[in-house]
Structure formats: structure tokens, C-alpha cells
Amino acid sequence: MATDLICLGEPLIEFNPINGEPLDSARTFSVGYGGDTSNVAVAARRSGADVAYATRIGEDAFGDSLFRLWTEEGISTSLVEREPHGTTGIYFISRDPEHSAFTYHRSNSPATRMTPAWVPEAAIRTTRALHISGISQAISTSACDAVFRAIEVAKDAGTLVSYDPNHRPALWETGRARAVIRQSVAEADLVMPNLSEGRLLTGFLTPEDVVARLVDLGPRIIVLKLGSDGALLAHGGEVTRFAAPRVNAIDSTGAGDTFDGAFLAQLLAGATPRDATEYAVHAAALATLGAGAVDPIPDRSTVLETRGLR
Numbered sequence: 600m601a602t603d604l605i606c607l608g609e610p611l612i613e614f615n616p617i618n619g620e621p622l623d624s625a626r627t628f629s630v631g632y633g634g635d636t637s638n639v640a641v642a643a644r645r646s647g648a649d650v651a652y653a654t655r656i657g658e659d660a661f662g663d664s665l666f667r668l669w670t671e672e673g674i675s676t677s678l679v680e681r682e683p684h685g686t687t688g689i690y691f692i693s694r695d696p697e698h699s700a701f702t703y704h705r706s707n708s709p710a711t712r713m714t715p716a717w718v719p720e721a722a723i724r725t726t727r728a729l730h731i732s733g734i735s736q737a738i739s740t741s742a743c744d745a746v747f748r749a750i751e752v753a754k755d756a757g758t759l760v761s762y763d764p765n766h767r768p769a770l771w772e773t774g775r776a777r778a779v780i781r782q783s784v785a786e787a788d789l790v791m792p793n794l795s796e797g798r799l800l801t802g803f804l805t806p807e808d809v810v811a812r813l814v815d816l817g818p819r820i821i822v823l824k825l826g827s828d829g830a831l832l833a834h835g836g837e838v839t840r841f842a843a844p845r846v847n848a849i850d851s852t853g854a855g856d857t858f859d860g861a862f863l864a865q866l867l868a869g870a871t872p873r874d875a876t877e878y879a880v881h882a883a884a885l886a887t888l889g890a891g892a893v894d895p896i897p898d899r900s901t902v903l904e905t906r907g908l909r
């Protein structure tokens with residue numbers, strides 16, 4: 600059965616120091632789930648979308664654990680390939696309320712061996728939206744080629760292409776990142792960068808200038824994510840600012856991904872981009888109230904109940 604949304608990329612197992620201790624002295628970690636596109640899949644699912652995740656993971660314990668997550672969340676695993684003897688990637692969080700930093704152990708993971716031939720073309724042709732990100736383009740050349748192939752198939756079929764640059768400087772050289780991300784932004788229908796990514800792509804500083812330049816690149820809908828300052832939506836020739844509710848954030852990991860998934864679920868359910876942005880700023884704020892990427896992602900009823908926070 601066709602799903603509303605396919606998220607394609609690399610999932611990771613997450614290690615988060617208990618009480619936010621620095622990595623060099625941390626002795627105890629809570630173990631959770633991460634990987635930006637998997638986080639988006641969970642967020643979209645918890646907001647009511649019918650979602651499939653496309654990836655390659657190992658036939659190892661961490662692969663089993665991720666597989667269980669998607670199954671328990673009700674995310675289709677029909678596009679998940681298991682690699683015998685593959686080692687599923689992991690990362691460690693250095694926690695910060697606004698900008699968490701990540702230490703990766705993911706080189707040579709099964710996801711780095713995604714190729715254009717692996718891309719699930721038939722499924723992408725029949726779904727309504729495809730979500731991909733710059734992280735999958737950073738992890739290997741063949742994964743980057745796979746993302747571009749997925750975009751090409753989606754565009755050919757009229758599937759909405761949703762793209763988050765998620766620039767991670769630790770994963771690739773900035774000149775290449777900028778070129779690849781710009782090309783992807785130009786091809787996408789919907790892009791959801793943060794301000795530093797917008798600045799990298801456009802050379803402009805203010806959110807308004809950044810959004811104006813991104814509009815020139817071509818996407819139909821641009822949502823510039825501004826963290827605790829909310830978001831700026833550009834759509835249909837109008838630019839609208841949305842404030843975020845005030846919360847006592849403890850960990851921003853995955854908040855941007857929660858925004859993406861929440862926005863996509865609303866859009867696919869028929870909401871306008873304005874209503875989807877209003878909903879997504881609330882969902883993203885709630886996602887900062889707990890530690891780690893996936894556990895604090897709110898469900899639809901929690902987002903709707905807490906919209907009065909502002």
C-alpha cells in the first residue's frame with residue numbers, strides 16, 4: 600500500500616551523557632535513537648502521517664533496535680535493507696539547549712553504501728512526498744548520488760520533494776557541502792533550513808534577506824527555522840514570521856527534524872503552509888523539553904493541547 604511520505608537517509612543509535620556531562624568525563628549514557636531523516640519519520644508519524652522509512656542498516660543489535668523503533672511507531676519498514684555483517688552507525692551528544700554537538704562513529708556504515716541502483720523508485724513514484732537531507736549526501740559519494748536519483752524520480756512522478764540541508768560540517772568539506780546543498784534546494788519543492796544554513800547558502804545575514812534569496816533559487820515553500828525565535832515562511836509571494844512558544848529547553852537535538860516531520864504531516868493532511876508552520880513551531884519547541892532526538896518528539900494531541908503555551 601502506498602504511504603503519504605517516504606523519508607530516506609541514515610538512522611543512528613544515540614548516546615546521550617546522563618545529566619549532560621562533557622564527553623571526556625561522562626561515564627553513563629542514556630541510549631536512544633537518532634539520524635535526522637528517521638527522526639523526521641517518527642515526528643511525521645506521531646503527527647498522524649502514514650510513513651515509510653528507506654535506508655540500509657546492519658544485521659546487528661543496533662539495526663534490530665532501530666527496526667523495533669519503526670515497527671513500534673507504525674512506520675513501514677518495507678524499504679529497509681539489512682546488510683549481513685554491516686555495522687549500524689552511532690553518535691554521541693554534547694548537549695546544549697540551543698546547539699547540540701555530535702561525535703560520530705558511522706564511517707563504513709551500511710547507509711554509506713546506498714547507491715542510485717538501490718533507490719526504491721516504484722515506492723517513490725507512488726508516495727505523495729519524499730523527504731531527504733544533506734546528511735545523507737555527506738556520508739559518501741554513492742549515498743549523495745542516491746539522494747539525487749531519488750529527487751529525480753520524485754520530480755518525474757510529481758511526488759513533492761522536501762529537503763532539509765542539515766549541514767554537519769564534521770561530515771564534509773564546506774565548499775562541496777554548499778554546492779550540493781544549493782543544487783538540492785534548487786530542485787526541491789519544500790526546503791526547511793536553519794539560519795546558519797541559510798547564511799551559508801546565500802551569503803546574507805538577516806532572516807528576511809536569506810529567505811528572499813532562497814525564494815530566487817526556486818522552491819515553492821521555504822521555511823527558515825529560527826530555533827527559539829520561531830520561523831519565517833515564504834510561500835505564494837508572502838513572507839510570514841511565526842513566534843515560538845517560550846519553553847525551558849534542555850536539549851535541542853532533533854528539534855529541527857521534529858519541525859520538518861510535523862510540518863509535512865500537517866501539509867499532507869491538507870493544512871495550508873501557514874497552519875503547518877504554526878503547528879510545527881509548537882511541535883519543535885516541545886521536542887526540546889526532553890533529552891535526545893526521539894523520546895521527546897510530541898504526538899499530535901500533545902501539540903494541539905499545548906498550542907495555548909504562547
Ligand SMILES: O=C(O)C(=O)C[C@H](O)[C@H](O)CO
Pocket residue numbers: 611632633634635636638690701734767852853854855856892
Ligand atoms: O547528525 C546526524 O547525522 C544525525 O542524524 C544525528 C541527529 O539525530 C540529528 O543530527 C539531529 O538533527
